[in-house]
Amino acid sequence: MRVRFAGLAGLVALTASVAALAASPALKPFERGTWQSVLKGHAGRPVLVHFWGVTCGPCKVELPLLGQFAKDHPEVDVVTVSADLVPNLPGATQSMLDKAGLSSTENFIFNDGFVERLRFEIDPAWQGDIPRTMLISREGTVTTIEGSAEMGDLEKWSAQQLAKH
Amino acid sequence: MIRTGLLAILALAFAQGTALAQMRAPSASEAACEEPTLRCATKATPAFGPDGTLWLVWMAGGQVSVASSRDEGRSFSAPTHVTTKRLSLDWGPDARPKIVIDRNGGIALAFSTFRDAAFNGEVFTTRSADGGKSFGELKPITASNESQRFEALALDQDGTVFAAWLDKRNRIVAKEAGQKYEGAGLFFTSSGDGGTTYAEAKLAREGTCECCRLGLAFAAPGRPVVIFRNIFEGGVRDHAVMTFTDVATPGEVRRVSNDDWQINACPHHGPSLTVAPNGTYHVVWYTNGKARKGLFYAHSRDEGRTFSAPMALGQPGRNPTRPYVLASAKGTVMVWKEFDGEKTSVQMTISRDDGETWSPPKTISSTSDTSDHPLLVSNGKQTYLSWMTKADGYRLTAIEDQP
Numbered sequence: 001m002r003v004r005f006a007g008l009a010g011l012v013a014l015t016a017s018v019a020a021l022a023a024s025p026a027l028k029p030f031e032r033g034t035w036q037s038v039l040k041g042h043a044g045r046p047v048l049v050h051f052w053g054v055t056c057g058p059c060k061v062e063l064p065l066l067g068q069f070a071k072d073h074p075e076v077d078v079v080t081v082s083a084d085l086v087p088n089l090p091g092a093t094q095s096m097l098d099k100a101g102l103s104s105t106e107n108f109i110f111n112d113g114f115v116e117r118l119r120f121e122i123d124p125a126w127q128g129d130i131p132r133t134m135l136i137s138r139e140g141t142v143t144t145i146e147g148s149a150e151m152g153d154l155e156k157w158s159a160q161q162l163a164k165h
Numbered sequence: 166m167i168r169t170g171l172l173a174i175l176a177l178a179f180a181q182g183t184a185l186a187q188m189r190a191p192s193a194s195e196a197a198c199e200e201p202t203l204r205c206a207t208k209a210t211p212a213f214g215p216d217g218t219l220w221l222v223w224m225a226g227g228q229v230s231v232a233s234s235r236d237e238g239r240s241f242s243a244p245t246h247v248t249t250k251r252l253s254l255d256w257g258p259d260a261r262p263k264i265v266i267d268r269n270g271g272i273a274l275a276f277s278t279f280r281d282a283a284f285n286g287e288v289f290t291t292r293s294a295d296g297g298k299s300f301g302e303l304k305p306i307t308a309s310n311e312s313q314r315f316e317a318l319a320l321d322q323d324g325t326v327f328a329a330w331l332d333k334r335n336r337i338v339a340k341e342a343g344q345k346y347e348g349a350g351l352f353f354t355s356s357g358d359g360g361t362t363y364a365e366a367k368l369a370r371e372g373t374c375e376c377c378r379l380g381l382a383f384a385a386p387g388r389p390v391v392i393f394r395n396i397f398e399g400g401v402r403d404h405a406v407m408t409f410t411d412v413a414t415p416g417e418v419r420r421v422s423n424d425d426w427q428i429n430a431c432p433h434h435g436p437s438l439t440v441a442p443n444g445t446y447h448v449v450w451y452t453n454g455k456a457r458k459g460l461f462y463a464h465s466r467d468e469g470r471t472f473s474a475p476m477a478l479g480q481p482g483r484n485p486t487r488p489y490v491l492a493s494a495k496g497t498v499m500v501w502k503e504f505d506g507e508k509t510s511v512q513m514t515i516s517r518d519d520g521e522t523w524s525p526p527k528t529i530s531s532t533s534d535t536s537d538h539p540l541l542v543s544n545g546k547q548t549y550l551s552w553m554t555k556a557d558g559y560r561l562t563a564i565e566d567q568p
Binding site: 029031053054055056057058059092111112113114115116117119120124125126127128129130131132146147148 | 193194195196257258279282284375376428429430431432433434451453458481482483484486502504506507509534535555
């Protein structure tokens with residue numbers, strides 16, 4: 001960058017932070033209103049939103065499978081949301097995402113102590129059980145898979161999305 | 166172009182900065198503050214002592230503390246810190262410290278911690294023999310250090326402390342044998358010295374759901390009864406009770422209800438059980454099964470062999486959660502949470518005929534931020550709602566008599 005920023009230490013620090021962000025997307029805080037932003041941000045594209053947590057046994061098994069699915073299906077926007085209670089653990093969350101091959105997907109972490117309100121915005125019937133996967137079609141139709149998803153079902157759904165395109 | 170690019174970068178940088186700041190902001194925490202005081206507690210568990218003193222054990226600021234109140238929770242004694250340093254306490258939705266107080270005023274505690282980065286748990290116990298002024302050294306409840314969570318404590322008439330928990334020690338055995346290991350084992354032990362030392366842990370049942378709290382009570386002297394989310398054939402995570410023959414001998418697994426919730430997940434939402442003075446089991450639970458969804462109540466008058474038809478609780482559009490039931494000589498009370506999009510309320514219903522009929526649900530407390538599970542506690546004369554809230558602090562609310 002040739003523009004003279006050198007004297008502005010604060011800005012240098014900020015741009016360094018941005019550079020780091022570009023290299024490895026940080027976890028984004030999931031707060032009030034984030035759910036609607038996610039829906040709007042991906043409108044018109046098939047989206048898979050996966051809710052999970054670092055203390056959930058079945059999630060640990062499923063996450064790497066989802067990493068492979070994301071790699072095999074660039075046509076599907078994969079979004080993950082760590083939905084454990086706050087205090088949530090960004091370090092452990094990022095580490096598990098990295099190991100599962102999900103470093104470059106859009107990854108959120110619950111960041112509101114009032115989790116009931118966050119969950120209510122997503123689905124008033126959801127009581128917090130994880131893993132949970134929401135498949136959102138181009139038309140906005142939501143299919144919710146409670147518990148671990150069968151990869152075969154995800155393959156079938158993504159094939160349907162491609163066929164409709 | 167450069168200008169636009171720079172602006173975009175700066176905007177991004179500031180957005181990122183804001184996001185990071187928000188990640189650290191206290192408002193994002195479940196706790197109102199970070200000190201080990203009651204005001205900062207995320208989970209507080211009550212018990213009445215034999216002299217009518219209310220005792221609370223809570224977790225706050227990574228520590229476990231206790232204090233007592235002689236004025237129905239309006240004021241508390243200076244807290245006694247049970248832990249001496251900040252620990253990685255189990256902060257799972259269904260975890261909380263446990264407390265029982267024997268007839269001599271001895272206080273037995275248990276709580277779970279995360280002992281490693283993989284969130285394997287370890288349950289610790291301790292006891293106070295001087296009326297809560299000091300507590301003994303923390304001791305693991307069992308010699309196995311594989312993983313334990315969701316401990317429950319109950320006091321028998323003769324002062325024996327019975328403990329049950331979920332334990333994954335046998336996953337090693339299964340792995341070595343090349344077998345799949347599902348869920349966790351229901352383990353138990355008991356203490357004949359008020360919770361100072363516990364007998365060797367024993368397995369009651371393998372293949373239970375690994376992430377839900379247990380319900381524990383005594384069906385009769387010497388006969389503990391546990392309710393737990395079992396894993397039935399086909400991965401169906403429905404509820405079961407087990408009545409022990411004695412504190413060292415597990416009984417049969419008896420299904421509470423056929424909800425048909427086949428799921429490979431952590432519901433983080435365990436049941437509650439109480440045994441009425443006449444021996445009736447009252448149970449409440451959450452399911453999202455094919456047969457029914459939501460909160461349900463049932464009772465059994467034959468030690469869990471048969472249960473009444475499940476009765477739905479709460480308004481389905483208001484996400485009813487966290488049910489709790491407590492029977493006393495004056496009636497059986499149930500509470501649970503509901504959420505209307507902004508506020509969480511505690512709903513209460515009471516039965517005067519041993520669970521046959523129930524009063525219309527009534528809102529007895531509400532709060533505008535996050536809250537602990539609503540719990541019930543009785544001093545033998547009066548039943549109270551015990552509820553820790555982030556916005557309004559700790560509340561003890563007498564359950565009013567219903568017409």
